[in-house]
Amino acid sequence: xxxxxxxxxxxxxxxxxxxxxxxxxxxxxxxxPTLLVIPMSFSDSRYLDxxxxxxxxxxxxxxFNSPEWLQATAVSFQVAFLTMLLATATGTLAAYGLHATRAxxxxxxxxxxxxxxxxxxxxxxxxxxxxxxxxxxxSTIGGLxxxxxxxAIPLVMITVTAGMQNFDINQEMVxxxxxxxxxxxxxxxxxxxxRNSVMSGALLAFIISLDEVVIALLIAGGDKxxxxxRMFLALRDEIDPTIAAISTLLIAFSVLMLTxxxxxxxxx
Amino acid sequence: MTAADHQPDAPMNERALDRQARxxxxxxxxxxxxxxxxxxSLVLLPMGWLFWMSIYGADGFTAxxxxxxxxxxxxxxxxxxxxxxxxxxxxxxxxxxxxxxxxSQLKPRMASLVLLCVLFxxxxxxxxxxxxxxxxxxxxxxxxxxxxxxGLIDTPLKLVHNFTGTTIGMVHIMLPFFVLPLYASMKxxxxxxxxxxxxxxxxxxxxxxxxxxxxxxxxxxxGVILVFVLSLGFYVTPALLGGGRVMMWAMQIERSMAVYADxxxxxxxxxxxxxxxxxILWAFARLTGAIGATExx
Numbered sequence: 001x002x003x004x005x006x007x008x009x010x011x012x013x014x015x016x017x018x019x020x021x022x023x024x025x026x027x028x029x030x031x032x033p034t035l036l037v038i039p040m041s042f043s044d045s046r047y048l049d050x051x052x053x054x055x056x057x058x059x060x061x062x063x064f065n066s067p068e069w070l071q072a073t074a075v076s077f078q079v080a081f082l083t084m085l086l087a088t089a090t091g092t093l094a095a096y097g098l099h100a101t102r103a104x105x106x107x108x109x110x111x112x113x114x115x116x117x118x119x120x121x122x123x124x125x126x127x128x129x130x131x132x133x134x135x136x137x138x139s140t141i142g143g144l145x146x147x148x149x150x151x152a153i154p155l156v157m158i159t160v161t162a163g164m165q166n167f168d169i170n171q172e173m174v175x176x177x178x179x180x181x182x183x184x185x186x187x188x189x190x191x192x193x194x195r196n197s198v199m200s201g202a203l204l205a206f207i208i209s210l211d212e213v214v215i216a217l218l219i220a221g222g223d224k225x226x227x228x229x230r231m232f233l234a235l236r237d238e239i240d241p242t243i244a245a246i247s248t249l250l251i252a253f254s255v256l257m258l259t260x261x262x263x264x265x266x267x268x
Numbered sequence: 269m270t271a272a273d274h275q276p277d278a279p280m281n282e283r284a285l286d287r288q289a290r291x292x293x294x295x296x297x298x299x300x301x302x303x304x305x306x307x308x309s310l311v312l313l314p315m316g317w318l319f320w321m322s323i324y325g326a327d328g329f330t331a332x333x334x335x336x337x338x339x340x341x342x343x344x345x346x347x348x349x350x351x352x353x354x355x356x357x358x359x360x361x362x363x364x365x366x367x368x369x370x371x372s373q374l375k376p377r378m379a380s381l382v383l384l385c386v387l388f389x390x391x392x393x394x395x396x397x398x399x400x401x402x403x404x405x406x407x408x409x410x411x412x413x414x415x416x417x418x419g420l421i422d423t424p425l426k427l428v429h430n431f432t433g434t435t436i437g438m439v440h441i442m443l444p445f446f447v448l449p450l451y452a453s454m455k456x457x458x459x460x461x462x463x464x465x466x467x468x469x470x471x472x473x474x475x476x477x478x479x480x481x482x483x484x485x486x487x488x489x490x491g492v493i494l495v496f497v498l499s500l501g502f503y504v505t506p507a508l509l510g511g512g513r514v515m516m517w518a519m520q521i522e523r524s525m526a527v528y529a530d531x532x533x534x535x536x537x538x539x540x541x542x543x544x545x546x547x548i549l550w551a552f553a554r555l556t557g558a559i560g561a562t563e564x565x
Binding site (some may be wrong): 089 | 292293294295296297298299300302303304306307308309310311312313314315317318363364366369370371373382384385386387388389391392393394395397398399400401402403404406408410413434440443444447459460461465470471472475476497500501502503504507508511518521522525526534535538541542545546549557
C-alpha cells in the first residue's frame with residue numbers, strides 16, 4: 001500500500017510519508033489547542049489543570065451568576081442579530097446591483113465597499129470613535145450595530161456575488177418580459193435561487209459581529225460593553241478561569257454556526 | 269409598412285431605448301447606495317479626517333506629528349511589527365503550503381474533512397483561540413507541565429508574554445487565511461503537465477519546483493499578501509500574548525489614543541499604517557497585473 005505511487009510523477013506514499021506526518025501535525029496544531037479549553041473549563045482548580053484532578057461546574061456557575069457577564073452576553077447577541085439584519089440587507093442589495101449593472105463604475109464601487117476588509121481594524125475603530133463622538137453613538141447598541149455592519153458588508157457581498165455566478169440573470173429578463181416589475185422579478189425569481197448564499201452571508205455577518213474585539217474595545221464602554229470586550233480586558237489584567245467556561249460555550253456556538261453554513265453550502 | 273416608412277423614427281427610438289438603458293444602469297447602481305453611505309460615512313470620511321488631524325494642529329499646518337515618529341521607540345515598534353509579520357508569513361508558507369498541497373490531492377470526502385479542520389478555527393472566536401494559547405503556554409500551563417514531567421526541561425520555559433508566544437498565536441490565527449486561497453488555486457492545476465514533465469525526464473522534485481510551484485504562484489501570492497497585511501495591523505493577539513513586551517504598530521495607535529489621548533500622534537501613526545497597508549496591496553496588484561498581462565501574451 002505504502003509503495004504504491006501517490007502522484008503523477010510516481011512518488012510513492014512511503015516516499016512522501018513525511019508530508020502526511022507534517023500535515024497531521026498542522027491539523028493537530030489548528031484544532032487541538034482550542035478544544036483543550038473544553039475539558040479544562042470543567043476543572044475545579046483555579047489553574048485549570050489538564051486532565052482536571054476534580055471535575056466541577058464551578059466556572060459555569062460563576063458565569064451564570066455574574067450579572068456583568070450575562071449583560072455583556074446579551075449586548076453581544078443583540079448587536080450581532082441587528083448587524084446580521086442590516087449587513088445582509090445592504091450587502092445583498094449592493095451585490096445584486098453591482099452584479100446586474102454593466103456600468104463601468106461598478107468595479108470602483110466594489111473596491112470601495114470591500115475597503116473595510118483591507119483597512120486594519122484598529123484604524124476603523126479610531127475613525128468610528130471620532131465619527132460617533134459628536135453624535136453620541138459611542139457606547140450604544142445602534143452605534144455598535146453600524147460599526148459591525150461595515151465589517152460584515154464585504155463578506156456578505158462576496159458570498160452573495162459567488163452565489164450569483166451560478167444564477168442566470170436572464171431568467172429575470174424572462175420574468176420581466178412577461179410583465180413582472182424589476183423588484184418583483186428579483187423577489188420571486190432571483191432571491192429564491194440565491195437564498196442559500198444570502199443565508200451563508202447572514203451567518204458570517206452574525207459571527208463577525210459576535211467575535212469582534214477591537215472596535216468594541218474602543219467604542220463600547222459602560223453597560224454596553226460586549227462579551228468580547230469584557231473577555232479581552234479580563235485576559236489582559238489577570239486570567240479569570242470563568243473565561244474557560246465562556247470559551248467552551250462560544251466554541252459550541254461556533255460549531256453550530258459552522259454546521260449550519262456547511263449545510264447551506266451543500267445545498268447550493 | 270415598408271422599411272422606408274420606418275426609417276425616420278429609428279434614431280429617436282434608439283435614443284429613447286438608450287436613455288432607458290442608462291436609467292436602468294443607474295437604478296441598479298443605486299442599490300449599492302445604502303451600503304455605500306455606511307462605508308462612506310464610517311470608513312472613507314473618518315480616514316480623511318484622520319489624515320487632516322495628522323497634518324493640522326492647534327497652530328495650523330504642522331509636520332510635527334510625523335517628525336515625532338522618528339523617535340527610536342517608534343522605530344523599534346516598526347521593526348518589531350515587520351519582524352512579526354515576516355516571521356508569521358514565513359511560518360504560514362512552511363506549514364500551510366504542504367497542507368494545501370495534500371488537501372488538493374485528496375479524495376473529495378477526505379479533502380472536505382481537512383478543509384473543515386481549517387475552517388473550524390476560522391469560525392471560532394479569535395479571543396477564545398488566543399485564550400487557549402495563553403492557558404497552554406503559561407508558566408504553569410499544560411506544555412510546560414508535560415515537558416517537565418517527561419524530564420525534558422528542569423525549569424519552565426518562557427513561552428508566553430513574549431515574542432515566541434505572540435508568533436505561535438499569530439500563526440494559528442493566520443494559517444486559515446493562507447491555506448484557503450492557496451487550496452482554491454491548487455485545485456485548478458492541470459496534473460497532465462506534471463505527467464508531461466515526468467515523461468520528459470524531470471525528477472519528481474524538479475517537476476514540483478519547475479512546474480507545480482509556478483502554477484500555484486498566484487494563490488501563494490494572494491495568501492502571502494493577505495497574511496502579511498493582516499499581521500501588520502494586528503492588535504488582539506500581540507496585545508494578549510505579548511504581555512506588553514511585544515509592541516506592535518496597532519498597539520501604539522491604541523495606546524496614544526486611549527492612554528495619552530494624543531490625537532495628533534494617533535492619527536499620524538494611523539496614516540502611516542494605512543499607507544503601508546494600501547501601498548503593499550497596490551504594489552501586489554500591479555505585480556500580479558503585470559504577470560497576468562505577460563501570461564496573456
